[in-house]
Amino acid sequence: MNLKISALDYVQEVQNGNISAEDFIASTLERIRSVDEKLHAFLNVNEDALNQAREIDKKIKSGQKVGACFGMPISIKDNMCIKNSKTTCASKMLENFVAPYDATVISKLKAKDAIFIGKVNMDEFAMGLTTEFSAYGPSKNPWNLDYTPGGSSGGSAVSVSAFECVASLGSDTGGSVRNPASFCSVVGLKPTYGLISRFGLISYANSIEQIGPVTRTVKDNAFLLNMIAGLDSNDNTTVDNKNEDYLSGIDSGIEGKKIGIIKEMIADGTDPAVLSATKEAISKLENLGATCEEVSLDMVKYSVAAYYTITATEAGSNLARYDNLRYGYDFSLEGYEFNSYIQKARKNFGPEVTRRMIIGGFVPSAGHAGKYFLKALKVKNKLTKEINEAFKKYDLLLSPTVPVLPFKLGEKIDDPVALFLVDINTVTANLTGKPAISVPFAISNGLPIGIQFLADSMNENMLLQAAYALEKTVKLPEVPI
């Protein structure tokens, strides 16, 4: 069984009767069993997947209507709720939390007959960019097991990259889909804020985060987006995309498009290999008929500081509900009064979450908000104005997804500030609500490099068209696992 086929090819093959969902799922489970001990992408695997696949095969055979996924195995980041299954956010705090409902993306994919092959690893509550902050241990980069796969949706990127599933859903608060996509050489999309319902996504920084598909090809990404995007009455922040089809015009090319190269995102500190890959990408895009020139977004300098201030503030509030009173882990209430109990219960948060909780308690507090939180909001507003100005002039903006190459596990975990700076190219899309995508572009010394495009709000179509055009210009080696 060839597990390396794309999502669209999978659909084709099943429809043509060349493969069955059951065989594909069986092989996928076998693959997970053989490689995941090394990779640790999965936190748990769906034991019922084979039965579900059989059901779908039955439907196909009996000529019933079958959803567009035809039993395709999809992995889900463990911060999205699937009814009656554990959703831990890779935290000890939610060790025993079984979601009583489906996230909107889950019910949409269920209706399309997707099979959720398992829940995948992440940094605890999506705070981090290496998966090293997972309470259940880090995932490994399939390109080199000594390296981090990126994060926080590391499990999503690893599982897709190492053929443990066909596609995955991650979430992106400051680059958490794009960063691991870049590090693992897969495609990762952070859509316009509000394009995909967040209902059932466990909030970290709710005003800027989005769910995003992680796939092996750009077309697959558009295919998945078609199924999960759009208005949801359970999420008041969703926007109506009028059932836009992101796949049909994907081959439109980028001739005549104007692309701005964000100066601040290829500044000092950018790895030379990343820089040269970016230049190569630019020349390839120019060959396809696009015009590229540098553009400055001054506020990018302050974006990471603003990002951490805003996310810590929102996280401090979003994670306050984890007092272990109504759900969580086993810890008796006996003998405690409220404050001492929750103080003790909340010690189950890991170090990075604790660090951000403390920052989140401080930066918006009375007497400090003006210096930190409110200032961060000003940066966010100014950056949004700047990028809106830029989109008057350019159709798309471009940068390397991450200014550095993947690094070794353990290399930066003790240096939070160094780690924070890895986010410099990705947080802008979140702070401004714009869509952005990371496309695999090069391999340098066996380590992947991704290129990031940004588009104006609700312009996913053009974003995916550009990503597809660039993808077609490269032939990358296969993942060595």
Add this chain to the structure above:
Amino acid sequence: MTKIGLEIHCQLTNLESKLFCSCKANYRQFDINENICPVCMGLPGSLPRLNQDAVKKATMIAMALNCSTPEKIAFFRKNYFYPDLPKNFQITQLNIYGDTSVGGSGSIMVGDKKIRITRIQLEEDPGRLIYEGNSSKNQITLVDYNRAGTPLVEIVTEPDFENPKQVREFLNILSDLLENLGVSDPSLEGAMRADANVSIEGGKKVEIKNIGSFHDLEKAVHFEITRQESLHSREIEISQETRHWDDKRKITISSRSKEEALDYRYFLEGDIPWVTINPEILQKLKLEMPESISSKKERYVSKYKIPNQVADVLSSDKFYSDLFEDSHTEANAKEIANIITTDLMGLVDTREKREASKITPKHLGDLADAIQNGKISRNSAKNALHEIVKTGKELSQIITDLDLGNVSDESELLVIIKDVISEEPQAVEQAKSNPQTINYLVGKVMQKTKGKADPKLTLDVLKKQIEQ
């Protein structure tokens, strides 16, 4: 000078669902923790869905209290840990970054006194704590989340009250107004709660929390003024603090909790986009709003010539004014107003009695018509009303069943009148010289007919007989 300000919390009890989910706003009908869902329990991944109806109703309250209404409103998070708060933050509104709550400054007249409203905000009610165990050592706190997420409107006044009486008058006017708007039923337990702040000349502001009812609010304010005055007279400094109302002992107690020191870290609730309430929407809401109490009163007086005091009572109570509105014609309006204010109010003076009452607008119309047509005396009408409230039977049925109909058959009446004349020769003589005293004879006829004689007919026949 004594200054009193109020913070009133009013549940929008008449709404169908909670503020951010589809659980019932009327949580009182449920067993413990039965009116809950992932959203109002703040389960991981759940998101608030703003109840647009709640925004409408809260905006109506703002308009009724003459408050400014911002074109865009926003929601904020108030962050603090408490067991009755499932998310450990409350979604509320805030005006410190500009007016973004449903209502800005406004005012309302209480007699001749103008009470200024500082702001009106829409927020979620927390759950309910139930304490069990007697000593503090083995006390258990139980939480019922049925109430969590119920739509609550907070009305904050300026410290414009000078005494507890004004406070009471204001609260009466306010609860009548809220009931008339159809947004809330103030008689439901816990539907209206209030905090007060009290300061006397030369003293600091003291806040009183935990006052369970409007009735206790007046008491609490009264107690607090007395307490502060006695401190002041003994030259003891009145410190700025928060005190709790002790419901059992009816006193205020200094709270040990450092509530004042809490930092709520307010910030915008990103899960709820800004809501636009533009002039067109306001105009539409205005049309949907029920007629105000003062306008009703004015109409009752000018159109139906109902006396001022009667109109006042009738218009301010929604239960009675609704009955009036649905029953009256131009001809019987005054009569109906009379029946309601003199008789009905005494019969259904509690919430329970009102709910049990079987009276309909048709009953009232029939009854007033019967009185005006002389079919039934006022006296018998009172008995009929009693029966209507109890059984809900048709008036005609009741008249037959209880034999309440007027004796309006002249020949029947004549027999009785002749009896009276022969029994009361002295009074008859008196009536001849002084027509005023004929009423005594009318009374005697009434006595014999148990009040059922048609009074007009009785008088006419009596006069004729005496003159003969």
